[in-house]
Amino acid sequence: xxxxxxxxxxxxxxxxxxxxxxxxxxxxxxxxxxxxxxxxxxxxxxxxxxxxxxxxxxxxxxxxxxxxxxxxxxxxxxxxxxxxxxxxxxxxxxxxxxxxxxxxxxxxxxxxxxxxxxxxxxxxxxxxxxxxxxxxxxxxxxxxxxxxxxxxxxxxxxxxxxxxxxxxxxxxxxxxxxxxxxxxxxxxxxxxxxxxxxxxxxxxxxxxxxxxxxxxxxxxxxxxxxxxxxxxxxxxxxxxxxxxxxxxxxxxxxxxxxxxxxxxxxxxxxxxxxxxxxxxxxxxxxxxxxxxxxxxxxxxxxxxxxxxxxxxxxxxxxxxxxxxxxxxxxxxxxxxxxxxxxxxxxxxxxxxxxxxxxxxxxxxxxxxxxxxxxxxxxxxxxxxxxxxxxxxxxxxxxxxxxxxxxxxxxxxxxxxxxxxxxxx
Ligand SMILES: *Cc1c(COP(=O)(O)O)cnc(C)c1O
Numbered sequence: 001x002x003x004x005x006x007x008x009x010x011x012x013x014x015x016x017x018x019x020x021x022x023x024x025x026x027x028x029x030x031x032x033x034x035x036x037x038x039x040x041x042x043x044x045x046x047x048x049x050x051x052x053x054x055x056x057x058x059x060x061x062x063x064x065x066x067x068x069x070x071x072x073x074x075x076x077x078x079x080x081x082x083x084x085x086x087x088x089x090x091x092x093x094x095x096x097x098x099x100x101x102x103x104x105x106x107x108x109x110x111x112x113x114x115x116x117x118x119x120x121x122x123x124x125x126x127x128x129x130x131x132x133x134x135x136x137x138x139x140x141x142x143x144x145x146x147x148x149x150x151x152x153x154x155x156x157x158x159x160x161x162x163x164x165x166x167x168x169x170x171x172x173x174x175x176x177x178x179x180x181x182x183x184x185x186x187x188x189x190x191x192x193x194x195x196x197x198x199x200x201x202x203x204x205x206x207x208x209x210x211x212x213x214x215x216x217x218x219x220x221x222x223x224x225x226x227x228x229x230x231x232x233x234x235x236x237x238x239x240x241x242x243x244x245x246x247x248x249x250x251x252x253x254x255x256x257x258x259x260x261x262x263x264x265x266x267x268x269x270x271x272x273x274x275x276x277x278x279x280x281x282x283x284x285x286x287x288x289x290x291x292x293x294x295x296x297x298x299x300x301x302x303x304x305x306x307x308x309x310x311x312x313x314x315x316x317x318x319x320x321x322x323x324x325x326x327x328x329x330x331x332x333x334x335x336x337x338x339x340x341x342x343x344x345x346x347x348x349x350x351x352x353x354x355x356x357x358x359x360x361x362x363x364x365x366x367x368x369x370x371x372x373x374x375x376x377x378x379x380x381x382x383x384x385x386x387x388x389x390x391x392x393x394x395x396x397x398x399x400x401x402x403x404x405x406x407x408x409x410x411x412x413x414x415x416x417x418x419x420x421x422x423x424x
Pocket of ligand 1: 086109203204215
């Protein structure tokens with residue numbers, strides 16, 4: 001099936017008992033065993049089935065299968081939000097005394113997790129100078145457990161060279177983890193370019209309506225965990241927290257996502273509520289259509305801003321003179337994301353006047369809603385960073401980030417126009 005069809009049908013067949021066509025919400029904590037032996041077999045992961053919703057739920061399973069199919073992976077784990085997905089994706093393979101290497105252009109909270117939280121747990125995060133694969137490669141050593149990047153950075157709007165990044169990681173025996181939140185699998189499937197693990201915040205374009213938090217981890221199923229000696233011992237040697245199970249032996253290609261569920265999720269429990277899985281599934285049904293309109297409106301807004309003397313600069317990967325133009329052609333089929341940044345002429349104070357004058361566009365810290373959204377990263381999402389860290393992450397003091405929605409383009413432009421007048 002094509003992505004437009006998977007988004008609507010993936011992972012679900014009409015319910016055999018009730019014939020329900022919509023995915024039922026299984027609002028249950030637990031599932032009955034046929035017998036003591038059946039319960040034991042479930043706990044030993046010897047048979048498939050559900051035990052307790054912290055480990056799996058049938059509604060969540062539809063979401064997991066649907067997004068895995070959209071991304072071209074072999075399995076997925078849904079979690080409470082995108083941040084939980086990033087955290088689990090890393091701690092599933094990194095532990096005290098090891099490191100990961102990350103590009104610097106990251107979502108603000110991911111940067112905080114990497115710079116301040118993981119190091120306290122003994123996992124060092126090495127930030128490369130920029131997003132060039134060669135800069136990342138310099139920092140990889142024998143203790144590295146993964147390379148991390150965002151396919152399209154939020155808010156920087158940079159487009160990573162995923163194939164080259166995967167090649168660098170693989171040549172050193174480590175997997176590539178890609179946050180695909182901004183691009184969505186409608187515009188880009190990182191696994192097709194060599195990524196091993198994909199994480200997404202489903203809160204954004206996938207859910208698409210700004211109502212529901214959710215996250216997902218997708219396993220590409222190709223990384224040879226057992227072939228790296230003891231580097232991924234948690235995958236290829238007996239797991240103490242699961243009475244000696246060896247994940248690569250039991251699950252083969254799906255070892256990573258099986259461990260993520262059975263170890264990370266089971267023991268620290270950032271589960272996605274089944275009702276939220278249902279709401280996200282409703283959003284995902286229209287993701288292909290919405291992304292198409294987001295892309296179209298994003299381009300029109302970028303052109304409007306660029307031709308305007310009240311605007312100092314516009315950062316939009318769809319412009320020929322953008323440093324990311326070529327990568328946008330290669331990875332996004334020329335469809336630059338509707339996330340763009342610009343500076344209002346007149347600096348910080350003019351930027352603030354512009355921001356306060358917006359009427360249709362909401363002032364908030366979200367992206368990927370049907371509604372047009374505006375954010376001032378320096379005072380919100382990225383305020384915990386030093387000026388130097390902000391600069392490396394692609395954040396400037398006067399910068400406004402727009403997530404262009406799917407309203408009528410004329411109404412969006414009218415709002416931006418009146419706010420630019422107010423700024424002047
Ligand atoms: C929003 C976002 C996250 C975090 O997702 P939540 O669902 O808010 O926890 C992670 N990465 C990127 C790129 C994001 O935009």
